[in-house]
Amino acid sequence: MAKTMIGVIGGSGLYEIDGLENATWQTVETPWGPPSDAILTGTLAGVPMAFLPRHGRGHVHTPSSVPYRANIDALKRLGVTDVISVSACGSFREDMAPGDFVVLDQYIDRTFAREKSFFGPGCVGHVSVAHPTCPRLSEACERAARDAGITVHMGGTYLAMEGPQFSTVAESKLYREAFGCDVIGMTGMPEAKLAREAELCYASVAMITDYDSWHPHHGEVDISDIIATLSGNADKGRNMVRRLPALLGAERAPCPHGCDRALEFAILTAPDQRDPALVARLDAVAGRVLG
Template sequence: MAESSKKSIIGIIGGSGVYNIDGLTYTRWVKVDSPFGEPSDELLFGELNGQQMIFLPRHGRGHKIPPSEINYRANIDVLKRAGVTDVISVSAVGSLREHLKPGMFVIVDQFIDRTFARDKTFFTTGCVAHVSMARPVCSRLGDHIEAAATEAGIDVARGGTYLVMEGPQFSSLAESELYRSWNCDVIGMTNMPEAKLAREAELCYATVAMVTDYDCWHPNHDDVTVEQIVKVLIDNAGKACSLVKHIAPKLGSDNGAEECTCRSVLQHALITAHEMRDPQLLKRLDAVAGRILGG
């Protein structure tokens, strides 16, 4: 386990193409237990030019877990236990906008959560908390990602709304057109409740959405297929690795990271009276909310 430190520790949630990075040293897979159940996989610890990084395959190695069965709570919990301070979520998405072409990266700044079969909070009966999701991603991280993408020569768009659907099926045409009418920009299946749980865990969180297709709304493109998505994913893997390599030194030298407001959102979020808090739940929250609970 990583010890608490003022220096940022970067956590990357994504697929295998994101953690197969040239120059990543001292790598080791470590099983980290969570009171919220089994995470998607072990954590890959490593260093990139002296910067500590921890990778988590969201669907498990070999992509064995569908979106609705990912244990999002355990995933965020083990990253926090491992010492992660900054989470970068790398996700495949469909585009709902003509100008967001397959192969582009989008630094998302808003979400619409349409999932319904997932555990979405750490704070259940016995310790209730309400955190703000008005600005659901860390703008500081977004600034670093944008600068890193530009340096890496990646075609990137800053800002956009990510519609998170339950899946695992892709959208119907009617759904795709509905989401476009809501001014959504990209669509995917994985970033909720991930972003909500990262906020509850006082982790800085940002999404890099990698466009693989035009969903099914585009009249001049075939309906989305797995083969099409996989092809673009493979093409994007090198760009994703390059992006991570450019992000690492920026976050490592960010002296203002510790003052980021993402890291103190629980300060006034807990609402359950002290004498009514469930001791067993508090034990489960030792990593997520230990700072505010005195753990």
């Protein structure tokens, strides 16, 4: 049995975790540059945990400037096995109201200005993201949210937009009606894809702050309303996270869905044709299969 280490990537409004024992901010160097911030490590209910503020403390990174590759590499380098993403989002569904949480299971990626893979020329890799989140980890997040008294919806499709501007009304209606999406945000991709490439179990909890701009009775997104809702959502998010160690346990078996073996047959470049410099950069995320 492997040891569990939970990694939490906190989005807008969630910049800390309460109750961590022996909490220490660690600076982690990666071949992909520095992560968004130092990483807070410690133990919670006897389970090692790492917390990374996605936008940096003080919210210094835009959705496009978040160093997604460095963030995932840094968590993997620290020994994280299970990553829970917590982020703010807008809702396309009347019944998914501000203050509710959605445990995501699908994405539509409309981002265009971000590096989306650890692999490239000299070491080509293709992983499946047909099911981009881990069902086992997602179920734990749903239970933790319900136990914390949060209204939570299990399953939802997330439209990842580039930002930093919010949607036009026409875009909002397109994503809701033609694409069939449930929520919209700016940071879900490529984070989920990179976690899969790094063979990390990944679950994403979207904290709803608004109805985007499609809703006839709520008008356009108002940043002051979002900030007001963020505060309440952040408290709920911390309550959810506190319950995860007891649900996941200190030891873990191999992922029944294969998240931790995603690279088993993914590398296509012949060993004698691989770029040594790129292979060296992949030491943490793909060292298991690259040797």
